[in-house]
Amino acid sequence: MDPFSSIAVALENLLASLGFADWLIDLIMAVLRSAILGTVALLAFMFLTWLERKLIGRMQDRLGPTYAGPIGILQPIADGIKTLTKEIVVPKGADRWIYFSGPILAAMAALAVFAVIPFGPDTGNGPLVGTALNVGLVYVLAAGAAGIVATIMAGWGSNNKFAVLGTFRAVAQLISYEVPQLLSLVAVAMVAGTMDMVKIVDAQTVPFIFPLFVTALLFLISGVAESGRSPFDLLEADSEIVAGFHIEYSAMMFALVQMAEYIHAFAISCIVVTVFLNGWAWPFLPGLAPIWFLVKCFAVFFILIWFRGTLPRFRIDQMMAFNWQFMVPLALVNVIVVAVVDRALSDAAGWTSASQPWGWGLVMFAANAVMLLAALGLMSLKGREARMRDAEKARSQSAVAATGR
Amino acid sequence: MTAQQGFFVFFSLVTLIAGLRVVTARNLFHAAIWLVLALAGVAALFAVLDAGLLAAVQVLIYIGAIAILIIFAIMLTRGMMAPERRRLNSWSSTGAVVSLVLLIVLVQAIIAFPWATPGAALAEPPADSVVTLGKALVDPNQFVLPFELASVLLLVALIGGIFVARERRGGE
Amino acid sequence: MVEPFGFIGIFIAVAFILASVPVLLNWLIAPKKPNPIKEETYECGIETVGDTWVQFKAQYYIYALIFVVFDIEAAFLLPWAVAYKQVPLVGVIAMLLFIVLLADGLVYAWRKGDLKWR
Numbered sequence A: 001m002d003p004f005s006s007i008a009v010a011l012e013n014l015l016a017s018l019g020f021a022d023w024l025i026d027l028i029m030a031v032l033r034s035a036i037l038g039t040v041a042l043l044a045f046m047f048l049t050w051l052e053r054k055l056i057g058r059m060q061d062r063l064g065p066t067y068a069g070p071i072g073i074l075q076p077i078a079d080g081i082k083t084l085t086k087e088i089v090v091p092k093g094a095d096r097w098i099y100f101s102g103p104i105l106a107a108m109a110a111l112a113v114f115a116v117i118p119f120g121p122d123t124g125n126g127p128l129v130g131t132a133l134n135v136g137l138v139y140v141l142a143a144g145a146a147g148i149v150a151t152i153m154a155g156w157g158s159n160n161k162f163a164v165l166g167t168f169r170a171v172a173q174l175i176s177y178e179v180p181q182l183l184s185l186v187a188v189a190m191v192a193g194t195m196d197m198v199k200i201v202d203a204q205t206v207p208f209i210f211p212l213f214v215t216a217l218l219f220l221i222s223g224v225a226e227s228g229r230s231p232f233d234l235l236e237a238d239s240e241i242v243a244g245f246h247i248e249y250s251a252m253m254f255a256l257v258q259m260a261e262y263i264h265a266f267a268i269s270c271i272v273v274t275v276f277l278n279g280w281a282w283p284f285l286p287g288l289a290p291i292w293f294l295v296k297c298f299a300v301f302f303i304l305i306w307f308r309g310t311l312p313r314f315r316i317d318q319m320m321a322f323n324w325q326f327m328v329p330l331a332l333v334n335v336i337v338v339a340v341v342d343r344a345l346s347d348a349a350g351w352t353s354a355s356q357p358w359g360w361g362l363v364m365f366a367a368n369a370v371m372l373l374a375a376l377g378l379m380s381l382k383g384r385e386a387r388m389r390d391a392e393k394a395r396s397q398s399a400v401a402a403t404g405r
Numbered sequence B: 001m002t003a004q005q006g007f008f009v010f011f012s013l014v015t016l017i018a019g020l021r022v023v024t025a026r027n028l029f030h031a032a033i034w035l036v037l038a039l040a041g042v043a044a045l046f047a048v049l050d051a052g053l054l055a056a057v058q059v060l061i062y063i064g065a066i067a068i069l070i071i072f073a074i075m076l077t078r079g080m081m082a083p084e085r086r087r088l089n090s091w092s093s094t095g096a097v098v099s100l101v102l103l104i105v106l107v108q109a110i111i112a113f114p115w116a117t118p119g120a121a122l123a124e125p126p127a128d129s130v131v132t133l134g135k136a137l138v139d140p141n142q143f144v145l146p147f148e149l150a151s152v153l154l155l156v157a158l159i160g161g162i163f164v165a166r167e168r169r170g171g172e
Numbered sequence C: 001m002v003e004p005f006g007f008i009g010i011f012i013a014v015a016f017i018l019a020s021v022p023v024l025l026n027w028l029i030a031p032k033k034p035n036p037i038k039e040e041t042y043e044c045g046i047e048t049v050g051d052t053w054v055q056f057k058a059q060y061y062i063y064a065l066i067f068v069v070f071d072i073e074a075a076f077l078l079p080w081a082v083a084y085k086q087v088p089l090v091g092v093i094a095m096l097l098f099i100v101l102l103a104d105g106l107v108y109a110w111r112k113g114d115l116k117w118r
Helices: A003-017 A022-059 A075-084 A096-115 A136-156 A161-192 A197-203 A213-226 A251-276 A286-310 A316-349 A357-404 B003-024 B028-048 B052-076 B092-112 B129-138 B144-165 C004-029 C058-086 C089-111
Strands: none
Touching: A003 A022, A003 A286, A022 A075, A022 A096, A022 A251, A022 A286, A022 C004, A075 A251, A075 C004, A096 A136, A096 A251, A096 B028, A096 C004, A136 A161, A136 A197, A136 A251, A136 B028, A136 B052, A136 C058, A161 A197, A161 A213, A161 A251, A161 A316, A161 B052, A161 C058, A197 A251, A213 A251, A213 A286, A213 A316, A213 A357, A251 A286, A251 C004, A316 A357, A316 C058, A316 C089, B003 B028, B028 B052, B028 C004, B052 B129, B052 C004, B052 C058, B129 B144, B129 C058, B129 C089, B144 C058, B144 C089, C058 C089
16 A cells, blocks of 8 residues: 555545545545646646756756755746736737637646546555546547647737737647657557556556657657647747747736646656656555656656757748658558557567567567668658759759859 | 436537537637537537547547637638628528428437437446447458548548648749 | 546646636736736737738648548547457558558648648
């Protein structure tokens, strides 16, 4: 029995002894669990903003926040207090209902993912999860899709040309990168045989990042693009489209938008850990598994911060070309390869993820490696062709210029 | 009335009212947002009726893709930001008659259909409904032919839609 | 235990509260000094010119269209993927045919240059 379950059981017994009806106990427990999950997400958000600013600072050879509290740890709280006291300026002609509900819905969609992420194992009182939804993967994707509509509302509600333009580009990017995300989770569902997040953790005899390496890469990259982080942060580049779709939001509304983005990125990290890195699993005290889980999530988020500090921003046409001409075809090929190799292995050699985890994992990894090398090789070939064509064109143009005078 | 019936009625009301607002809203973008609400109501109805996969897929596809497509299509029309035009055109009287006839036909059909006895428990979905669905989609004895035809239909829609939406070449 | 979607409903309600409380607090605490200049829509420091309407390229619509088709494809793929281990080889081939047909559509769009951001 782990500490969290024990507390939950004790609380239920307390409520029952006070004479509450069964359904009321269930309701109260559900509300409490949601509140705790939501609070964990919000606390993680505050911690991650601090972590990001410190790490980005270090990567850029400076210190990051140091003023508020020791090592600047109280910075998020200071920011929160400042934001609360700023005036909400509603732009003229803005559509009140849509203007206000856009960011709120975006935050809700980002938070909604945490209802199905397992934080710990089943130690006698059910797994440590909000709810073991049997269509967890689809639910996670649907939450992302709902967030996109919220973005449209936020952008349109501002009654501002720049916001609307920023919104279109943002939505085009978001929906494009959702396709490889969907397809990579299809490959995961194939191999795990379920869409239930709790069962996916259990099905990982080998952490799926190993046999589904390309899938993990696709999901990570599209996840970064989906949450609008660098290097895909064209949506809010200050130097480009003047902060994009959230120009007209001030104070808490703006903070909500930021919150939605960070929580979305954190949710993606959590999904990566759950689906590819074996979730909460570790061989020691099962009661403290949530802590190990959070450590892993922060580690994946660190990779996201690393991306931001290192890579330059993509242009919108580069982003779209990368998605539709590389990621999506690779994702489709990945599904086909995983289907074929897994089926061949289980039919011919009887190796499945259950019976022969490491053998199966090794062959799948080899197949993934071949696929990746082929894809990169193809890209470099195309790149070389394009460069030669450009050189040809430049040469012929200079020849014309030389003789045409 | 059980809790399930209560929720069903609630979400049905939400969906119906949102649907009504879609066609009566003055601003086209507002109509799109009401549509999103109506679709969400349908997803909630699926969830109440224990069709979890359909609820999630409804949100994923209808709200996440089709509603966005509709909003984009709305934005392509110049008059979108302009205030409302007259909502009734010259066809409105014919439309009213046809709607009335349709209503009568539908009500007759619903009354005449042999539904299950009221009060009887709803049938339990199979425990692994998603797996059953997946198998049924590719089973030669079940739905594989409609399934492949659906893929052809999607292909045609994709090509046709792109072709129609493409901007005029040469005049760019 | 409350059935899964019941919990999701409650969670969404709680998430709504968690998201709106800060906004409410802000609205209550913060000063309110509306002022026509402050409420002007932002346009790089100059007055707004013309209607708030932006040239909407058809390219956006094409991306959305392709996305719809692939979204539906994924919706079919997901239940199949869950049943993948229990499906006979015929089923796997049927699904591969489905994927190839839609990949064909993508290739069409690619060759016609519709995937380029114009």
